[in-house]
Amino acid sequence: MAQYTRVSGFVGLITLQNPPVNALSAPVRQGIVDTVQRALSDPEVKSVVICGQNGIFCGGADIKEFGTDMFGPPLIPMIHAIEAANKPVVAAIEGIALGGGLELALGCHYRIAHSKARLGLPEVTLGLLPAAGGSQRLPRLIGVPAALNLITTGRHVTAAEALQLGIVDQVTDHNTVDAAVKFALRVGGQSLDARRISTYPCPQQPDLDALFEDVMQKVRQSARGAIAPVACVQAVRAAATLPYTQGMEREKELMATLFTSGQARALQYCFFAQRAVGRWKMPNGARWDTSKPRPVHKAAVIGLGTMGRGITVALAQTGLSVIAVESQEKQLMEAKQAVSGMLERGAKRRGVAPVLDRISYSQDIQAVADVDLVIEAVFEDMALKTKVFRQLSAVCKPGTLLCTNTSALDVDQLASETPNPELVVGMHFFAPAHVMKLLEVVYGSRSSPEAVATAMQLGKKMGKASVAVGNCRGFVGNRMLKLYLEQASFLLEEGATPELVDGALEEFGFPMGVFRMSDLSGLDVGWRIRKGEGLVEPGMASGQSARIRQGRRYSPLGDLLYEQGRFGLKTSRGWYQYDKPGSRVARSDPWVHSFLEEYRARHGLVARNIDHQEVLERCLYAMINEGFHILEDGIAAGPEDIDVIYVFGFGWPRHRGGPMFYADMVGLAKVMEKLEHYHQAHPDVPYLQPSNLLRKLVASGSPPIHTWGEVIKKLHSQL
Ligand SMILES: CCCCCCCCCCCCCC(=O)CC(=O)SCCNC(=O)CCNC(=O)[C@H](O)C(C)(C)COP(=O)(O)OP(=O)(O)OC[C@H]1O[C@@H](n2cnc3c(N)ncnc32)[C@H](O)[C@@H]1OP(=O)(O)O
Numbered sequence: 001m002a003q004y005t006r007v008s009g010f011v012g013l014i015t016l017q018n019p020p021v022n023a024l025s026a027p028v029r030q031g032i033v034d035t036v037q038r039a040l041s042d043p044e045v046k047s048v049v050i051c052g053q054n055g056i057f058c059g060g061a062d063i064k065e066f067g068t069d070m071f072g073p074p075l076i077p078m079i080h081a082i083e084a085a086n087k088p089v090v091a092a093i094e095g096i097a098l099g100g101g102l103e104l105a106l107g108c109h110y111r112i113a114h115s116k117a118r119l120g121l122p123e124v125t126l127g128l129l130p131a132a133g134g135s136q137r138l139p140r141l142i143g144v145p146a147a148l149n150l151i152t153t154g155r156h157v158t159a160a161e162a163l164q165l166g167i168v169d170q171v172t173d174h175n176t177v178d179a180a181v182k183f184a185l186r187v188g189g190q191s192l193d194a195r196r197i198s199t200y201p202c203p204q205q206p207d208l209d210a211l212f213e214d215v216m217q218k219v220r221q222s223a224r225g226a227i228a229p230v231a232c233v234q235a236v237r238a239a240a241t242l243p244y245t246q247g248m249e250r251e252k253e254l255m256a257t258l259f260t261s262g263q264a265r266a267l268q269y270c271f272f273a274q275r276a277v278g279r280w281k282m283p284n285g286a287r288w289d290t291s292k293p294r295p296v297h298k299a300a301v302i303g304l305g306t307m308g309r310g311i312t313v314a315l316a317q318t319g320l321s322v323i324a325v326e327s328q329e330k331q332l333m334e335a336k337q338a339v340s341g342m343l344e345r346g347a348k349r350r351g352v353a354p355v356l357d358r359i360s361y362s363q364d365i366q367a368v369a370d371v372d373l374v375i376e377a378v379f380e381d382m383a384l385k386t387k388v389f390r391q392l393s394a395v396c397k398p399g400t401l402l403c404t405n406t407s408a409l410d411v412d413q414l415a416s417e418t419p420n421p422e423l424v425v426g427m428h429f430f431a432p433a434h435v436m437k438l439l440e441v442v443y444g445s446r447s448s449p450e451a452v453a454t455a456m457q458l459g460k461k462m463g464k465a466s467v468a469v470g471n472c473r474g475f476v477g478n479r480m481l482k483l484y485l486e487q488a489s490f491l492l493e494e495g496a497t498p499e500l501v502d503g504a505l506e507e508f509g510f511p512m513g514v515f516r517m518s519d520l521s522g523l524d525v526g527w528r529i530r531k532g533e534g535l536v537e538p539g540m541a542s543g544q545s546a547r548i549r550q551g552r553r554y555s556p557l558g559d560l561l562y563e564q565g566r567f568g569l570k571t572s573r574g575w576y577q578y579d580k581p582g583s584r585v586a587r588s589d590p591w592v593h594s595f596l597e598e599y600r601a602r603h604g605l606v607a608r609n610i611d612h613q614e615v616l617e618r619c620l621y622a623m624i625n626e627g628f629h630i631l632e633d634g635i636a637a638g639p640e641d642i643d644v645i646y647v648f649g650f651g652w653p654r655h656r657g658g659p660m661f662y663a664d665m666v667g668l669a670k671v672m673e674k675l676e677h678y679h680q681a682h683p684d685v686p687y688l689q690p691s692n693l694l695r696k697l698v699a700s701g702s703p704p705i706h707t708w709g710e711v712i713k714k715l716h717s718q719l
């Protein structure tokens with residue numbers, strides 16, 4: 001809807017009305033067409049202002065309309081009609097002007113923004129391009145390099161940057177609509193010949209071919225396999241090389257390919273999934289809208305190793321006072337330096353002052369007596385964590401929330417060691433904790449809704465995609481990861497190389513294959529986890545029973561490399577070799593290849609040809625099957641939760657939506673059939689057997705992902 005009023009005698013004021021972001025739904029587009037027509041045909045009206053209600057200009061096309069039978073007036077002719085008007089039209093931009101919202105503003109003759117407004121063309125993040133003329137007008141207005149940057153990244157710019165780039169004509173700290181109306185009165189009657197962006201020539205650019213080649217290479221590298229960034233570059237190239245009308249044709253052609261693509265569906269699914277996980281619920285009925293978070297002003301971190309340091313930085317950058325506790329003096333000194341360095345570098349990047357004084361350091365756990373929340377990040381050792389939790393219960397003021405960053409240990413067991421188990425939750429960050437955008441909030445059987453709400457709210461404030469999950473070994477992310485890693489090792493035993501496996505996964509879109517990732521995080525980390533699970537048996541690694549542990553197939557390859565002191569990047573040797581410790585350039589290592597050959601010979605394994613397809617099916621379907629078990633067990637509330645965890649925490653390519661969405665795209669029947677095939681070939685790997693839920697879904701005709709919840713409910717009610 002759009003409301004029309006006449007203000008200051010001569011200005012037609014059009015207000016977009018579609019909360020919460022005034023998206024351009026069919027009724028809003030119809031409202032704009034009607035009200036523009038009304039203003040233009042009223043002889044009293046000399047100029048027009050377009051604004052949005054509630055201090056928000058417009059969040060762009062209504063994404064919920066995509067994939068439906070779209071009706072109502074199309075955007076492109078609507079924007080053309082505004083640009084062609086013979087009365088000045090001024091956009092009054094408050095809050096946001098994104099996507100179609102900015103394209104609408106670019107069709108206006110003038111743009112005035114509030115100083116706090118943000119503008120951008122984020123279509124690429126939804127698998128699209130700015131196809132309501134944005135890809136053709138923006139380069140004409142601000143030049144090709146700046147337009148390429150905005151359109152291929154989808155980043156939002158501040159009003160100040162928009163002014164500097166020339167996207168807006170004026171920025172105000174005052175009432176934007178009043179300023180726009182005054183402006184409109186002043187320009188009423190002036191010639192509009194120089195104000196129609198579509199008539200501008202695209203600013204000349206030396207070495208145009210080299211520029212496009214360079215940008216194309218960058219976008220192909222940064223989002224491997226994603227088609228929208230490539231189409232965005234092609235559309236801007238059309239703006240730079242073709243007349244406007246032909247450029248618009250090209251824009252339409254490119255959009256037609258993107259609009260119905262699986263990648264656009266996946267990215268739009270991710271957009272809504274990211275928001276859906278905020279509406280968390282627990283099996284006991286507690287939920288986001290009935291649980292009140294507690295205020296957290298002061299927090300403590302216990303253990304300043306890899307994780308504790310990052311968590312300290314993230315908390316301080318969120319505005320909290322932090323007490324950072326580390327038991328080892330040397331570690332404490334090193335941590336102090338490392339945390340200050342991270343804060344200084346972060347502040348420099350953002351052009352702000354570092355917040356070093358928000359953190360105080362101590363070796364004494366008594367220092368945390370008056371904090372609102374503690375995050376424990378000591379070694380992954382239940383006995384140690386139990387001791388720390390007992391100490392915290394004695395030291396902290398009543399009501400302090402006790403959180404653990406454990407990767408896999410039992411949150412209920414830890415809670416049971418405290419007098420107030422309702423105050424205990426897991427806050428599972430991902431390394432590096434101040435960078436990675438995922439937080440798993442793990443509720444135990446006795447965690448209070450208030451504790452979960454507080455951890456979820458804190459995660460959100462820290463800028464993390466926060467997902468509430470149930471308590472089980474490895475929670476959601478690591479529980480699934482374990483099988484992915486295991487399948488990758490089995491493939492090496494059967495004839496693959498680290499290069500082949502990583503190549504397949506990187507071609508799929510992961511920024512890094514499983515073995516490069518393992519070198520980066522350290523082979524010692526995985527070894528410690530397996531040791532904790534009783535899987536590592538020194539001296540057994542080359543014996544007859546080396547490949548069976550706890551009654552099922554096991555690959556000791558990672559343990560053997562660990563025993564050789566090959567910890568990955570930190571020792572310059574792992575699954576690959578590196579020029580020096582810490583170097584990121586992984587090179588093939590002939591030693592690893594001969595080691596694998598000897599290993600196979602020792603165990604009587606005959607190497608066979610393994611192709612990319614098998615690598616993907618074995619690694620991904622095993623993980624997906626575990627995802628179905630997780631849904632069946634009620635550890636994740638829905639497939640969106642699992643997908644958000646994988647996209648934000650494990651580098652799953654966003655344009656493939658997440659593992660559960662991917663399964664839906666591939667077809668559940670096909671996933672099940674392949675799992676059955678691989679389980680037959682590897683009966684000693686029980687988890688390749690399709691889960692109950694997957695079977696049920698296939699038996700119910702493979703319903704679309706957003707309806708799986710009903711099948712899960714039915715399954716639970718039959719138990
Ligand atoms: C054969 C086929 C031929 C095909 C040819 C087709 C040609 C079609 C031509 C059409 C050309 C159209 C081009 C175009 O206009 C493209 C676009 O505009 S795409 C949309 C671009 N806009 C965005 O990407 C903005 C997305 N939104 C955000 O980034 C944030 O929501 C925002 C910064 C606006 C606000 O953030 P915040 O305050 O944190 O609130 P939330 O994110 O939680 O959002 C609140 C609520 O609002 C919902 N929402 C937000 N934006 C939209 C939207 N654009 N459409 C619909 N709904 C939106 C959001 O989902 C939240 O609701 P929930 O219920 O919680 O999900």
Ligand SMILES: NC(=O)C1=CN([C@@H]2O[C@H](COP(=O)(O)OP(=O)(O)OC[C@H]3O[C@@H](n4cnc5c(N)ncnc54)[C@H](O)[C@@H]3O)[C@@H](O)[C@H]2O)C=CC1
Pocket residue numbers: 302303304305306307308325326327328331376377378379380381384388405406407408428429430431521
């Ligand atoms: N490293 C990773 O990638 C991730 C680790 N985690 C989990 O985070 C926790 C910490 O892991 P890391 O940071 O990697 O370990 P780390 O080994 O780097 O650091 C642990 C720190 O805790 C300190 N510490 C031990 N006992 C203490 C005590 N009683 N009081 C104060 N400090 C004490 C140690 O001196 C050490 O500095 C573990 O539970 C781990 O499973 C979770 C996510 C990712």
